[in-house]
Amino acid sequence: MRILHTSDWHLGQNFYAKSRQAEHQAFFNWLIEQCQEQHLDAIIVAGDIFDTGSPPSYARSLLNQFIDQLQNYNCQLIILAGNHDSVAMLNESKALYARLNSQLIANVSQQDCHDFNDQVITLTNKQGQSSVQLCAVPFIRPRDVLVSQTMAEEKNSKATNLMTAIQSHYQQIYSAAEQKNKSLGKNLPIIATGHLTIVNASVTDSVREIYIGTLEAFPASAFPNFDYLALGHIHQAQTIAKKDNWRYSGSPIPMSFDEAKREKSVVLVEFTETDKQAKHSPSRIELLTVPCFQPMQSLKGNLEQIKQQLDSLVTTDLKSSQKIWLDIEVDSSDYHSDVQKQIELICADYPVEILLVRRSKQKQIKAEIHSQESLDELEPEQVFAQKLAEAGLEQADEVKLNQLFKLSLAQLNLAETELEDGLDNVNNIDSSPDHKEKNKINSASQGELL
Structure with a gap:
């Protein structure tokens, strides 16, 4: 078989x-x-x-x-x-x-x-x-x-x-x-x-x-x-x-x-x-x-190194009209406020599509297309990772915050499960005759206090 x-x-x-x-x-x-x-x-x-x-x-x-x-x-x-x-x-x-x-x-x-x-x-x-x-x-x-x-x-x-x-x-x-x-x-x-x-x-x-x-x-x-x-x-x-x-x-x-x-x-x-x-x-x-149906590449380095890596990509055998999806990590020493525009100009003459540009210290600069991603399309881990990257913290601090986030998320998931079980138990108690009678007495007492 x-x-x-x-x-x-x-x-x-x-x-x-x-x-x-x-x-x-x-x-x-x-x-x-x-x-x-x-x-x-x-x-x-x-x-x-x-x-x-x-x-x-x-x-x-x-x-x-x-x-x-x-x-x-x-x-x-x-x-x-x-x-x-x-x-x-x-x-x-x-x-x-x-x-x-x-x-x-x-x-x-x-x-x-x-x-x-x-x-x-x-x-x-x-x-x-x-x-x-x-x-x-x-x-x-x-x-x-x-x-x-x-x-x-x-x-x-x-x-x-x-x-x-x-x-x-x-x-x-x-x-x-x-x-x-x-x-x-x-x-x-x-x-x-x-x-x-x-x-x-x-x-x-x-x-x-x-x-x-x-x-x-x-x-x-x-x-x-x-x-x-x-x-x-x-x-x-x-x-x-x-x-x-x-x-x-x-x-x-x-x-x-x-x-x-x-x-x-x-x-x-x-x-x-x-x-x-x-x-x-x-x-x-x-x-x-499994054949590769969509070429993807990660490029790292300063602007000149990225251009050299792009030159080597043109030798890759690509299917007609198919562009390479790029994740570009720019060396922080070569980081400028207009780096996004510079990257786009460098890539303009190549068969590529930029999906992500980020600084080497993990500070992500979303590509124009990526910025359209809506919040409801992301998992909590992805949202936290993006915000953490934007904060520009030291690596040790990022690791600590990541650990705390994962622990908190795990505890939240567990609490939600236990809450569901607790609500089921409460619903069962509320439906009992004795508990219904107690609710009537409590309601009457509350009315007198009001």
């Missing part, structure tokens, strides 16, 4: 006010070609289908068109939600996608936690034979696996409890897959998905850190011994825990300028062993390089 592992599509991303629609369309066209050439039996998308919870209509259309095209190749599609995805929005299409040989798992519900078989999907090859058991785990939110906790509990205790709960969830779903094998009278490979940060994973600028309660990263040792682990969230392709069969596929297109020089890929995984073997390992794991 041949499976393609990909993740972090981020459909609908607004990249410094530039649309990624053309790139994503080109990626889907390429993916359909791979489906045909590689005779794929299944495609697994390990989270972050969309870039926001309310993606633009064109992004939804791209996904729907891809699913429609996939019907011509008898290839199953399994879509897992990530931290960027809206559970409610994805679930709107769940029943429809199921009719199109596509399974969508948007969240881990409390009901799922009592019946883990709902999260175990038996994948079949093109001949209709059961070939792999998939433990389909999306991004796990604290409320999915934890009961409400008091504010008095220590931060470390909460993180430990959450890690234990996630570990327990994976162990129970692994056991459910083993039980499903037993009921089928087979010994199929057991693979799993995940959308989270693993301890020691290498991240890039575009990865927005996940704070699940107070848990920042999950240890690889806490996973069961899956035959393949398809991970999402980290945009850089890499193996985990020195295991070739536990991987992040990375994003298919660069999501930030620091990813531009890295080769993008998807993972082709093949199982050929018979189900009679005690343990399975993929017979083939191969990275399929």
Whole structure:
């Protein structure tokens, strides 16, 4: 059986006010070609289908068109939600996608936690034979696996409890897959998905850190011994825990300028062993390089050095009418009040488009097009990063403020979760007969005081 592992599509991303629609369309066209050439039996998308919870209509259309095209190749599609995805929005299409040989798992519900078989999907090859058991785990939110906790509990205790709960969830779903094998009278490979940060994973600028309660990263040792682990969230392709069969596929297109020089890929995984073997390992794991659909470059130095770097770019083979997107970092020693205008004049005769100009000390000078980016298009982390850059602080002070901001954001997210749980409890109490009678007495007393 041949499976393609990909993740972090981020459909609908607004990249410094530039649309990624053309790139994503080109990626889907390429993916359909791979489906045909590689005779794929299944495609697994390990989270972050969309870039926001309310993606633009064109992004939804791209996904729907891809699913429609996939019907011509008898290839199953399994879509897992990530931290960027809206559970409610994805679930709107769940029943429809199921009719199109596509399974969508948007969240881990409390009901799922009592019946883990709902999260175990038996994948079949093109001949209709059961070939792999998939433990389909999306991004796990604290409320999915934890009961409400008091504010008095220590931060470390909460993180430990959450890690234990996630570990327990994976162990129970692994056991459910083993039980499903037993009921089928087979010994199929057991693979799993995940959308989270693993301890020691290498991240890039575009990865927005996940704070699940107070848990920042999950240890690889806490996973069961899956035959393949398809991970999402980290945009850089890499193996985990020195295991070739536990991987992040990375994003298919660069999501930030620091990813531009890295080769993008998807993972082709093949199982050929018979189900009679005690343990399975993929017979083939191969990275399929995704073509670059939009050239991007970062230039650094003084104005003269930037001009020299621009001269070298003209030798790059570009598609017709395609411009290179630029992130330009100007040496602070060559910084003037009119640097934006000078950069624009230097770049005028080159096949480039300036998206970002910034000073080497991280003080960003937004390019004219970038300044049009509205506040509602930004995440809190991005807004804070921009304001911090504009402050022109020393690096040590920036690091301290960043740490405080991340801690405050994590505590705020946790408080919101606990507040939701508290409101649910209050609503339950308010609906009781005894509490209603007390409210009447209190109201009458307040009336007398007034």
